[in-house]
Amino acid sequence: MIFDRFYQRFSKDIGIDLGTANTLVYVKGKGIAINEPSVVAVNQRTKQILAIGSEARRMVGRTPPHIVATRPLVDGVISDFEITESMLRYFIDKVHVQTYAFLRRPRVVIGIPSGVTEVEKRAVVDAALNAGASEAYLVEEPMAAAIGSRLNVQDASGCMIVDIGGGTAEIAVISLGGIVISRSIRIAGDEMNENIIQYARDNFNLLLGIRTAEDVKMKVGSAYPLEEPLYAQMRGRDLVSGLPKEVTISDAQVREALMHSLRVIVNSIKNVIEEIPPELISDIMHKGIVLAGGGALLRGLDKLVHEATKMPVHIAEDPLTCVVRGTGIIVEDLETLREVLVPTEFGRILR
């Protein structure tokens, strides 16, 4: 008993948002300790890992053929198990060293997309255990995002969250500590980058790199007409001459490109609203929809969603960190918030 309390006090339990685009780690009692892109650079010849996180991201699209900078998660789920595990181990070790947590290996709470299969859940838990966690718990990302946005998820009045990340957009209605309805679609920030690449190809005969497309999205991307026009320069390769070319693109053109993804996201939000049980609908109409994830930073997305749904729409504070802050709130008070964790067929994992 005394030992239990002793361990509680010194434990450096951690919360992890293992995202397609970014991985964030929250350390109990300390806050967000890691915020890096989910990228790993691997030497294909030796299978050796050369860099992880920001350092690996700098290599994207610039590596010699035998070195690949890969993202171990695709569409929100683990696509390369070993590399995911190495990435997790690297991040867990990093905070472990920083916090002198020599006493005990950390307990870990990890956000996963809603609606992943048992096999996928198992893969995340195994990756965390193999990477050095003593126990691993899962929470659905929209639940974590709602908790991180300070919504009272244990209340009976219900709330609605839309988390638009890199790989997935997740829409959920939460009440009494559980997810009442959810929809996870594999169209989010990455697909928006692809929309811009496609647009440049079709309209300017210009081949863009992914990072350039993402820069354009952040600089001038929008979901709703802007008051002042914005323009961005895009550099790529002319598909006809094969030579470098620079083209100016306007916010209206980028919006036209992004609409391919935005329409799908907005329709999914509408579909979820149609399924909200009548008892909850008036609460949610009153409280509105909360937007989280990096996609929430797209200019005018709140207006577009409001126009389509007629509901009040709020952007979460610091949308990129909502999920990890939610996992952090859970690790700070695991006993009270246990009910929000994902029940898995294999139960609580101990090792």
Ligand SMILES: Nc1ncnc2c1ncn2[C@@H]1O[C@H](COP(=O)(O)OP(=O)(O)OP(=O)(O)O)[C@@H](O)[C@H]1O
């Ligand atoms: N200002 C911005 N405007 C538009 N999109 C943005 C902006 N800032 C970040 N993004 C996009 O947000 C996405 C990353 O968001 P986030 O970190 O929430 O995703 P993730 O949690 O890693 O992914 P997922 O939840 O799908 O696994 C990227 O696609 C990025 O381009």
Ligand SMILES: [Mg+2]
């Ligand atoms: Mg996410």
